Amino acid sequence: MVIGRHYPELAERVRSQHALQPALYGDVDFDTPPYRFTADPDARTALPAWVADRGELLEDTRLVELVRTATLLGDVVADPYASLLPRHGVPGLIGMLRRACREGVDAVPDAPPELRALIGAMEDTPDWVDLDLVEEGARHARVSAAFLSPFITRGAFLATFLNTYAALPMVITGALSGRRAAVRVNETACFFAETTLPFAMRRDGPGFESAAMVRLMHSVVRYNALRRSELWDREVFGVPAPQIDQMPAGMINMYLLAMAARRRGRTGFNGRERALLEFSRYRCFLLGLPEELLPTTVEGVIGIFHSRAALLRHDFDERCRALVDSTMAAYLRPGRTLFDRAADAVERSWSAAFFVSFCGGDRAAAARLGAPLRAPDILRVGLTAPFVLGRFTALTWASRRSGLQRAADAYTRRVLAKRLATYGKPEYTTGTHHD
Known part of the structure; x- marks a missing residue:
């Protein structure tokens, strides 16, 4: 396969990591995919047979190249900032980043150029972003964040632990204890909920700062994996927490909507879904994902999800099981x-x-x-479904009616504020002891 044939700019970004961060990526081979990536038609992968035809996906050379390239991509602006860890420690990096988000980078004494580059990249809103449409999408996303996500976030979180190659960074963070599991789930729920608040992802909004914090934590995990962990085998795992593994969390809502649209015979997104797509893509941009991983069509979204799974070698070991167990047990x-x-x-x-x-x-x-589903679970879901799904459906319907939108959104924001209080204030730690 000719790397860069279909996505030359993305391939160049991958190769640039050597020069931008030689101390971190100097011994990573960007010309050879890690063992986790496989296009072997006989290999067992993360794509279940009932989901899609793997053979057809392997024939799409464009998607295969995209997944292979993004499997080797970290964060070319946040990783250099995280590499200042030995000098400033995690608290120092967080403090400077918070101040830069709230007061501007010039307010940070002796602001490192790496910090300026990170903030500058997040401020450089791409031409393809329609911020008015982002706000409309945020209004629709608030309904899910307030009335549905609190009941399924833990379940969605579990799905990220079903593959050893993708889950190992979570092992390295030391995130196996019950408390750390609870913190991880609540922090994730808090971030995704907070970004749906009105104007939250504008430059001076809380969602912008939260995205910067999440982005920094991902980069700190990469730094610790590559420089401080004996568990990380570069030939097997490649780049820790690569962008291809960040994509599902940021676009899972659009994948579910795309699959629903396909089942109904639609080939495109409707107006509400298009707004949600714009919102999701912009949030992913703030998190550092490249535009190449953020499709705009129903088939494009489905294709990138299925192709990632089709090219990710299967493995589920005791470490994955420990992550699932600790997450299910977390209070x-x-x-x-x-x-x-x-x-x-x-x-x-x-x-x-x-x-x-x-x-x-x-x-x-x-x-x-x-994660067994037992009789008491089925009973609880059955008894509460009329309330949970009924309220979600009613507010979704009201949010589309011009005469009800304002009242529905005011109620949604009140409920969301209570959700955020329940989640607590994010700690933004990596679980390591090298801070």
Whole structure:
């Protein structure tokens, strides 16, 4: 395969990592894909047979090249900033980045050029972004963030642990304890919820700062994996937390909408979905994802998701199982009142049910992976579904009606504020002890 034939700019960005950060990437081979990537037609991969025809995906040379290239791509502006870790420590890097987000980079005394580059890249909004459409998408996304996501985030989180090659960075963070698992889930939920607030992702918004923090944490994980961990085998795993592994979290909502559109015989997104797509793509841009990984069509979104899975070698070991176990066992509520405990039980049941959907509805497979859906779970979901799905459906309907939009959005924002209070303030730590 000729690397760069279809995506020359992306390939050049990958190769530039050697020159931009030789201390970090100097011994990474960007010309050879790591073992985790496989186009062998006989290899077992992360793509279940019931999802798509792997053979057809392997025939698409453009998508195969895109996945291979993005598997070797870190973050060319955040990684150099994270590499200042030995000099400033994680608290120092966080402090400078927070101040740069809130007051401007010139307010940071002796601001490193790496910090200026990171902030400058996030401020450089691409021409393809329509910020008005982003705000419309955020309004629609708030409904899911307030009324649906709190019940399924844990289940979606579990899906990221089903592959050893993609999950190893989480192992390196030391994120196997119950408390760390709870922190990870709540921080993730908080970030995605916060970015849906009005104007949150504008330059002076809280979502912009949160995206910068998440981006920094990903880069710190890469630094620790490549420079401080004996677990990381470059020939097997390649670049830690590559951009191809960041894409699913940022675009999972659009994948689900794209699959629903395909089932209904539609080849394009409707107006509401197009706004959600613009919102999701801009959020991904702030997180450092390249435009090449952010398709704009139904088939494009489905294609990149399925191709990533089709080219990711399968493996599920005891470390993945430990991540699943710790995440399922984590207590996510802020208190231990009767209501908190009941809410935790309901959420845990919904997450288990949602995880089963990732297993194609196979409850036995979900149980083998560490997330069984038992009779009490089914009962809890059945009893609460009229309220959970009914409220979500009603607010989704109201958000599309001009006469009801304002009132519906005001109610949604009040509920979302309570959700954010429940999630707590993000700690933004990597779980390492090298800070």
